[in-house]
Amino acid sequence: MPPRRSYDQYCSAARALDLVGDRWTLLIVRELLAGPRRYTDLHADLPGVSTDVLASRLKDMERDGLTTRRRLPPPGAATVYELTARGRGLLPVLQALGTWGEPELADRRPTDAVRAHWFALPLLRALDGEGLVEVHLAEGEFHVRVGAEAAEGDPVYGDGPAPRDPDARLTFDAATCEAVAQGRLSLADAVRAGRVTVTGEGAIAKALREA
Secondary structure: OOOOOOOOOOOHHHHHHHHHOOOOHHHHHHHHOOOOEEHHHHHHOOOOOOHHHHHHHHHHHHHOOOEEEEEOOOOOOOEEEEEOHHHHOOHHHHHHHHHHHHHHHOOOOOOOOOOHHHHHHHHHHHOOOOEEEEEEEOOEEEEEEEHHHOOOOOOOEEEOOOOOOOOEEEEEOHHHHHHHHOOOOOHHHHHHOOOEEEEOOOHHHHHHHHO
């Protein structure tokens, strides 16, 4: 494997970019925050990345201690990639970057791909408290773990229905989903306006209905 490229600057920001500054690296982290993923799953949810680049980035991330590889036991018997504790530590970095980038979502371009679970991180920024939340969008459904519910090592979010009865279920239409992701509309205001349907008896659901 070729040596890692470096800015050769004694600066923590430069050293961080040595590890995650290459194109696609942080988006791979975004996908792996959902838990262990197969190479084919990653490739499917990173439209535009070539197979060579994805393989190279995964090798670099494993070498740098951001990810690990393991073989699932039968009947799965597949190799999966997952974040290390060091890799999971990039969640607040992605959240800060997402907040900074909200104004860039003003218009969805015709060439823009979209996946339902890409709304997980913006939604986490909008939710307070702790619990398991199931989300229904036009593009599909996913679930997120909020606060202490996201114990160390557990996936921050996942595709599909929640693995147990969620503390809250949220249903968005496409326009409301985009407005919240763009930072133009708070989740509480969307609920008050009747643009988000909230069901469930957990603390998060009750707080949103009473906001």
